[in-house]
Amino acid sequence: MAHARIEKTVLDSGLTVLAVESRSVPVFAAVLALDAGSRFDPAGRPGLACLTASLLSEGTASLSGDAMAQRLDALGASLDASCAYETASLTAVGLAAHMREILGIVADAVSSPRIDPTAFEDVRRRQLTGISEDDDDPYCVCRREFFGLVFEGHPRGLPLEGRPESVRGLTDADARAFHTLRYGPRGAVLGLSGDFDAREAVDAAGSAFASWTREVRDAVAPPPIRRRTGVRTRAVEMDREQTHVSLGSLGLSRTDPDYYAVSVLDVVLGDSPGLASRLAARLRETEGLAYIVESDTVSTAGRDPGAFWAYTATSPERTPRAVRCILEEMRRIRSEPPSQEEVSAAIAYLSGRHALDRETCEARAARLVGIERFGLGLDYEERYPSIVGSVTREAVHAAAQRVVDPDNYSLVVVGRSASRSV
């Protein structure tokens, strides 16, 4: 089946707009991403980027939060603000017939959010409660501490939402300043997908965002990320039935030449359907140790490198054995190169999943953003099967030597008697 054509325009303001038709149901999705993630939190203010992003759905200079909610809900539309390490995003989903009106609200929200003391206090209170909930969740604690260890001393190692003490110290003036500094159209990307003519959608976006022209300053690049050597461990005691284990090290960036070989490696080692990966076959199928076991490198790869991350949860008494099994499989993928059979199966799976990952308008819109941000090219979707199809067994083996390191890694164990397992 032919891929629908992507329309692309760069507005005078610098905002890049990409649109692709998707005619399955009469809806559309818009994803607007800006370089305003936690990577850009000012020193000593972790949590500010996240808080500022949340403020985008609290109303605008001309539209109270309540009025904005009434308008969106009356259209049956949703508008979600979110924040990740590199980007802050607004995602809108609604009927294609309402696209112009909804894009107008998105443009208003991103360009002139209402950041007053009341809205700020509301959002801060919710963020603090969210942090408190995450602190109760051993999975969240395990992941947070793992990134903290792998990226110690770097903004990537800091928690996205901040910590209670840092968030309590933030002010609405901080949020206004962050918005002024980071929220401009230059470098921002808007992806649109839905039941529309792509050309018309791009035009609609051009009108909706015409008055968003604020110039933002170039951000200061964070320091380079250092690869750590040796085994670094952290144990967090929590009285729970299961122990949560994260193990891994520095990964790679989305634009790294090894990215596709590592994608195949991920599938072979820990990211296959059901029981097909080596880690699932070993820990779940052969040893019966855990319900969930997985590993992944590519999902955190951005402009900055992410992490190779292996994860499982099991009973406290089985934890040392689970850690040993993960390390053994990490050694094995380096010493025993994946078979041609494993590599071919992984490539077939990735090619198929490529279509599965583009089933919804929202997913397509988000992929357009990635295509632009990482310079993948407008024909990327067509080219993907051949790119991943050309990955060789040797390349996967070399990738394993690079990202999977059973001698130099960070290990975080969260649970009962956690310190006995590290």
Added chain:
Amino acid sequence: MPTLPQRTVLPNGLVVLTAEEHRSPLAAVLIIYRSGSRDEPHGKTGLAHLTEHMMFRGTPAYPLGAVDVATGRLGGTNNAVTTADYTAYYFVLPGEHWREALVMEADRMANCSLDRGPFEMERGVAVEERKMLDDDPEAMLDEAVAMLAYTRHPYRYPVIGLRSDIEALTLEDVAWFYRAFYQPGNAVLVVAGDVDGAAVRDAAEAAFGSIPSSGVPASLPDPEPRQLAPRRASLQTTLRTREVVLAFHCPPADAEDSAALELVAALLATGRSSRLWRRLVMEERIAAEVSAVRLLNRDPGLFTISATLHPGVDLGRAEEAVLDVIDGMRRDGVPGTELAKAKSLVSVDLLLARETDLGLAGALGFWESLGGWELGQRFEGLVESARPEDVSGVLARYLSPDSRNSVWLMHG
């Protein structure tokens, strides 16, 4: 207008639904067995779920792990889900490979290997899954709500099962459940997406036609007696999270009132103009999140409202605020414009649910397993035509404070 499915029934009772949707080069293959944890014998909680796990332990033709490996090779994914009412297995894969999925599904309906070693291994994995849920406050709250709201009906017990029950399950238990319920006469097969419906029906006949049906044991769970007074429970934990959940008994999914209850859920908690968001999050500033969910079940289910509270907020005050919001709606009715808003929100949700082939197959299979895929259409029609008095009616009939079940998650 959504594509209408074609329905055929094989002589052995298997219902086959096909929905051709040539919007992406994909297809979903889904089979739903009309049996889940509500069909477990007393003291055997977790049996339906463990049987589902064993279905991945292989057959002589597709030994352990072979279905997953084959699925990956075809460029697809597969999984399964066990609920109180049904057990569903599904594949999503490139459209040209739907036949392979059909063959694997038919094979494990007839030939699942039930061997002792793998069974014991899988029971251990199920115990780990049980422990995972023990650590999940939301799962524990759901379980506490069901235990409180149901006194007789098996919806009282979690699908994963009680730990002591899971540990005592035997291979013979699984063999019984498998033989009793994994039959063509108890199943609905749905193939949706980039397929040729006639070819699917022929292939379904070829793959499943020779599997016999021997009659499915009648499951007649004890009906839940009418709740006469409010019930209350507190989960004392070491967690900082504080949450209030209120649950009310409501009619089965296929009842006419279902649509109005869906609208009540949207009026209460979908979007930031919803009544609970405005009251608890924006006006009183006591909650960080609110939700309202009407669970669609074969037997009478629950309408559940929950609020995640800020630290220090009195749980009783939050419960009073929720009850007051419901009372206000019941007393003053819901204006037409507000009802229209709720309809827009629910309609877009229903559209989005059909956006993927699996979503489409799931909706068709779900309603068919309850009596006919047309029930889904009827549900959508009832949402569209609901009047303010229908909303008032269900509020009065089901959301009475006198029949509430309230569970508080609190720091003990």
